[in-house]
Amino acid sequence: MKRSAPVNRRTVLKAGGALLLSVMAPHSAQAMQILAVRVWPAADYTRVTLENDAELKATHFLVKDPHRLVVDIEGLTLNATLKELVAKIQTNDPYIKQVRVGQNRPNVVRLVFDLKAEVNPQVFSLKPVANYKHRLVFDLYPAVEIDPIAALIEKGEWAKDTTTADKVADKVADKIAEKVAELSIDKKDEKKVEKKTDNKADAKTENSSDKTNAKLASKPDEAKPVLKLDDKVTAKTDVAGKEIPIEKSTGKVATHTEESKEKSDAVVRMITIALDPGHGGEDPGASGRRGSREKDVVLAIAKRLKKKLDELPNMRVMLTRDGDFFVPLQTRVAKARGVQADLFVSIHADAFVNANARGSSVFVLSERGASSTAARWLADKENDADLIGGVNINTQDKHLAGVLLDLSTTAQINDSLKLGKVVLKEIGGINRLHKGSVEQAGFAVLKAPDIPSILIETAFISNPEEEAKLTDEAYQEELADAIVRGIKKYLAKNPPLARNKMA
Structure with a gap:
């Protein structure tokens, strides 16, 4: 009987390795x-x-x-x-x-x-x-970067009277130039005209001037400049209440009087509001027990709010997102600055570990730490949106993010607090408040240095009762109305007419 060859260690290891590979390969x-x-x-x-x-x-x-x-x-x-x-x-x-x-x-x-x-x-x-x-x-x-202002124009957001003071001046000058051209007599023909004819021409000129003034003055509700044709060729606006000299040679409104320019600006000043529905796309935000997603709820509220603000005179609104897609936090701020927004309102509906937590809140930026532990927790959670939503870190301008924080001035925070207080008070009329005062924390979306900015936590979507409210169209309408009232009250006392904007 033939004795079998002994099994050495190398043979065992080979067999074991093959077995391990066969097990791991499908995995x-x-x-x-x-x-x-x-x-x-x-x-x-x-x-x-x-x-x-x-x-x-x-x-x-x-x-x-x-x-x-x-x-x-x-x-x-x-x-x-x-x-x-x-x-x-x-x-x-x-x-x-x-x-x-x-x-x-x-x-x-x-x-x-x-x-x-x-x-x-x-x-x-x-x-x-x-x-x-x-x-x-x-x-x-x-491939060609979209200009934010051009995008607003394309969407018809600036279809209202967005005429600036300079454009008003140009329109006035054009009118003046037209009338002067109509009423001027060519110097060559002037030598051939008899004195009697000259008198008739003068009378005709005077009558035309009177008719022109009467026609333009008959529509005061349009707040258009009332033209006055005389030897000095001046124009006067019914709102500014002061004559603005116009140069005969160019037909342009003289701009050397700063006071006149400021008053002219006041006539046509438009207010731009940036509304920021939180989360979106890859980042759903918080979720309720019934399956409601924060990104859907806040977009619906923002669209209702935009519609109401658009109906107000001299008001235009930009949404940082108008659909279900993700916008990085830094980009939201850049969008608001790109359209030179006067106010920035970020809308959220957060969740908490305790399902009994309820109530609305308003937050503004803090440079010195959060006003409470809960505010700090919430800010950290919201600032993690970029991680969840997915940001290409190679394209993020970390230097710019730091500059925005450094430039956040006390004046901006004070204006934000004023806005936050009136909005919080109005929301308190339709929903319980989580805290009776405006809170502060280091929210990334509130770091525009030149725009009063607030973040509204409309309610806790993790609370079943508040989740039902947030998905109710009637409540969304009430909430939008409350925010509009707060914004109007703030602007009535704090018109942004003279506020300098950063380029």
């Missing part, structure tokens, strides 16, 4: 499968998110004629979840026409985005946070 393959795909189209930019158990490595490049974005993702095998991306592209997406998904080569999946316009893509990865695992993000921004 590794499973980890590199896409778990979810999401698309967030918006006018600002379109975001595409791929969520995975492990970090994904991707490379990308742009192709022209027609415009396309090509993305190669390593370590992936095409699965049903990834194929769902094709159906998630909406026809009204501003930047993506369609997407094609395929297995480009072993363990490499290729995505080809057919674009509607040239884009500036940002591709980056996010570490696991909150309920999310690893995320690979594609942000498709327009």
Whole structure:
């Protein structure tokens, strides 16, 4: 009988290693499968998110004629979840026409985005946070940056009388120039005209001047400048109540009188308000027991508030987001400053660990620490929105963020406190207040140095009773009305006419 060869240690180790690899191989393959795909189209930019158990490595490049974005993702095998991306592209997406998904080569999946316009893509990865695992993000921004004021004009937000003092002056000058041209007699013809004819012309000129003044003065409700034609060629506004000299040679309103200019500004001063619905897109915010999401509730309230403010004279409103997409905290502040907002109102509906917590609150910025432990906790939680929503840290201007904090002046905080007090008082008329005074904390969205800014916690969405209120249309209307009353009362006592804005 033949004796079997002894089993040495190396043979055992080889067998064990092979067994270990066979056990781990399916597990590794499973980890590199896409778990979810999401698309967030918006006018600002379109975001595409791929969520995975492990970090994904991707490379990308742009192709022209027609415009396309090509993305190669390593370590992936095409699965049903990834194929769902094709159906998630909406026809009204501003930047993506369609997407094609395929297995480009072993363990490499290729995505080809057919674009509607040239884009500036940002591709980056996010570490696991909150309920999310690893995320690979594609942000498709327009190649030409959108001007915030131009965007307002395109949306019709400035369809009201937004005439500035300079434009009023130009209109007045044009009117004057027209009348002077009509009433002037060419010097060459003047030599050929008899004295009698000259008298008739003068009489005609005088009558025309009287008719012109009578016609323009017959519409005082339009607050248009009343023109007065005489030897000095002057124009006078019925609101300013003071004549503004006009230069005959150019037909332009003289601007050397500062007092006249300030009064002219007062005639046409428009007030711009930035409304900031919190969270959005990848960041749902807090959630209620019934499934209500903070990002949806506050957007609905902000839209109602915008509609009411838009109906007021000399008022225009900009939303930092008008749909379900994420806006970084620093970008929200930049948007408000971009349209030279006079007020900034951020709207939230937070949750607390205790479901019994209830009531509305108003917060303003603090440079010296939070006014309470709860305020500090809330500010830290809100400031984490960038982590959850997903910010490309390579594009964040950390220096600017620090400058905004350093430049936050006592005057800005004092103005914010005044605004916060009147708004809080009005909200207290329709809902219980969590605290009877305005609180302070280091909220990132309140750091615009030149804009009075408040953050309103409309109610606790974690409280079942308040969640029901927040999703009720009638209550949303009452809440919007209360905020409007507070803003109007603040502006009545603190008109932003003379406030200097930073460039």
